[in-house]
Amino acid sequence: MKVSKRIKGVEYAIRDITLYARSLEEKGRDILYLNIGDPVLYDFKTPNHIKDALIDAVKKDKNYYPASEGISELRNEIVSMESKKGMNLTRDDVIITNGVSEAISMVMASILDEGDEVLVPGPCYPPYSSYTNLFGGRTIEYKCDEDNKWMPDIDDLEKKITDKTVAIVIINPNNPTGAVYNENILKKIADLASSNSIYLIADEIYDRIIFEDNFVSISKVAKDAPLIMLNGFSKVYLMTGLRLGYLCMNDKVSNELKKELPKLARLRISSNMPVQYAALEALRSNDDYIDEMVSKLRLRRDYIIKRISTIKGLKCVNPSGAFYAFPKIDLTIGKWKSDLEFVKELLLETGVLTVNGSGFGREYGSNHFRIVYLPSLTILEEAMNRLEAFMHKRLLMQ
Ligand SMILES: Cc1ncc(COP(=O)(O)O)c(C=O)c1O
Structure with a gap:
């Protein structure tokens, strides 16, 4: 039965990657979702x-x-x-x-x-x-x-x-x-x-x-x-x-x-x-909650940028707005063939779900991954600990 060629050109890496995570979650794995830019899922509720x-x-x-x-x-x-x-x-x-x-x-x-x-x-x-x-x-x-x-x-x-x-x-x-x-x-x-x-x-x-x-x-x-x-x-x-x-x-x-x-x-x-x-x-109406959200996000951004800066093999430009960080990966460290392979291995081994940079464009997005820093500092700390341990293990295996 016919399926259009057009639909095959449609990709949405941010949600496509969730399919891998869901199957792991069904097997009882604890997943830290750092892939979707939805503040309402975290502690930023609709006023x-x-x-x-x-x-x-x-x-x-x-x-x-x-x-x-x-x-x-x-x-x-x-x-x-x-x-x-x-x-x-x-x-x-x-x-x-x-x-x-x-x-x-x-x-x-x-x-x-x-x-x-x-x-x-x-x-x-x-x-x-x-x-x-x-x-x-x-x-x-x-x-x-x-x-x-x-x-x-x-x-x-x-x-x-x-x-x-x-x-x-x-x-x-x-x-x-x-x-x-x-x-x-x-x-x-x-x-x-x-x-x-x-x-x-x-x-x-x-x-x-x-x-x-x-x-x-x-x-x-x-x-x-x-x-x-x-x-x-x-x-x-x-x-x-x-x-x-x-x-x-x-x-x-x-x-x-x-x-x-x-x-x-x-x-x-x-x-x-x-x-x-x-x-x-x-x-x-009153929109003071926006300033409160930005203050909380600033702390979360500062925290993850500081942690990433100490992890060998990752490098990240300090983001000035929104709630995403887009670190560059030294793929040689883990002999990963692509950023997608990196993101999948990170998920499989640590339960931390991020998005492959190539999903945002092959030419300039590849060799990167995107982290959403909307979750609480406690969750971000756990995610950064797991990411750090993952990178460290690959360095030792080199
Ligand atoms: C740049 C940009 N535009 C649009 C959207 C989607 O917006 P909406 O929820 O209004 O469809 C997003 C969501 O992540 C986004 O990052």
Whole structure:
């Protein structure tokens, strides 16, 4: 029976790797899950006022199909927030989606034809590549330079723009590297998009999870570029399982796309209505919990970075935002053939589940692995002890 070629191009390493862990867990192994970026699984719970707004909406029968583009109040709030960051847009330019994930699929479905190219950061959060492939496009990784705090290499990006390039994707703060881009780099990327008349797709889902410098949105410097901004409520507002995000387009995006893309919103009817009221509450109410979360995460980041720095064979750039670390592995130490083999052996021997770097892009993600540092310090300490012992054993076997 037929299965499409397209579906075979779809990969999602972050969850695909869980299959190995589940089978071990069924055999009684104790697994430390450091693979999924879901704060609500750990000690960062959805704030009560957001949960109450959700329950209240359900009880008030806000359970019907709302407008496909989203409820007006929430879209207005998003216009006001994004305008403050520097974006020129109106309410018609905002579409509420079932998570940023759905926004990525809608954007790629609306801008790509067979053979079109999308420039994605190397390494990159996997759905950008998978959805590009699914809609007939091809991703080209541009280099993010590990020796320069994983900043995009502008020369490399510029060299990779061809007449088939349709869009440049940036993820800031970045998943998987935790890099936070400075204004100068953002301006150069925005200028490349505007001078080549290609879309700039910016994912700022971690915009308030920042440890050192102030966050600069690309909106501030991308006034002349056709900017498609993606953001959502999963990470900063601790609403992962509630599934809500949005996409918005600035005044340089063509009216044609603004007319065509919303058809996809109508096709899937709407996003979850009561959750839209919960999101409205999240944007309007006290958000001190975000600072508390960032303070806790900073301690966890400092702890794992310090531990990794003492483990021979691993090297890690200090992440400045989000909640991921992306260490480089000296594969010769364990004679591992690939980062995937390293991740599988680490799991099998120690029960510590991480994600293979190649799952974030073969060219620049290979020879790395991604650690999520959302768990408590006690769990992180146990995970680091096991990782250290694992590496030490391989060194002795050399
Ligand atoms: C960069 C980035 N974008 C989007 C998402 C998914 O967001 P959502 O939960 O809104 O679908 C993630 C989740 O890990 C992410 O890291």
